Amino acid sequence: MPVYEAFVEVQLRAGIADPQGATIERALPALGFPTVGGVRAGKSFRFRVEAADEVQARGTAEALADRLLANPVMERFSVGIVPL
């Protein structure tokens, strides 16, 4: 069975407080990055999936992200699939 590598990025939804991102952003001017803004912190995951094809691998990764990796009340996710 083909093996794929899945990448899942989990981001907080708009309107959900992102204190980590806000804290990083507040520190930026003092660190010499006054031109950087809009910082949002999130999580990323990568894992292997055995699947018949890329569509099936994506389906598995999306189901995992929806059930476990992200909490849909607070977070949204995106999935990337690469053949190994």
Added chain:
Amino acid sequence: MAPLVGVVVFPGTNCEHDVVEALELLGARARLVWHAERDLGDIDAVVVPGGFAHGDALRPGAIARFAPVMGAVADMAAAGAPVLGICNGFQVLTEAHLLPGALQKNRGLSFVCRMTELEVVSERSVLTAGLQPGLRLAVPVNHFEGNYTAPPEVLDQLEAEGRVVLRYVANPNGSARDIAGICSPGGNVVGLMPHPERASSELLGSTDGLVLLGALLRSAGASLSPAGLSS
């Protein structure tokens, strides 16, 4: 006979003995229930206590939600038995979809550990049954992720249905609409961030937590008998 309360223990739970002691102080019987158990036996009510189940890996409650015991907890919730989640237990119940919404990181990214003043908003839950709305109780909080959030329409629905059961008088964590505790549509599943078991002795600075746990036990006792259910 005194109601028997199951107190669920996950790897990383750390408030289970405090909960047992507070319940026994009120005359209840309590039994620790390991997360790998599937059968709750003759338990009348369940408490999911605070701590750091599975080290809060991923999100608080995200892994605990899939524990074998949670199937039995969901069955009890569906059958109308009292199910109480305290702090991390509240987070577990939201992750398990037994309660709506989620607990996000506190406003200001600050861990809060202090006494809070709570106001009873609604008595239509097993934790507040028989308590006068407006009653104020001193109960401590101790959490990093206790900032309750839900879509506005869910918050509106909770308020309209009397399912916001406890509010903070002075919001310690940024929680939406000052919410400290909510309940299910049936009122038998309740989650709150404050720790009633830590307000169970004058030595701890308050005994007001016993008021809430006492109501829970009365509810558990009432659900034992059909007569109690119909009243």
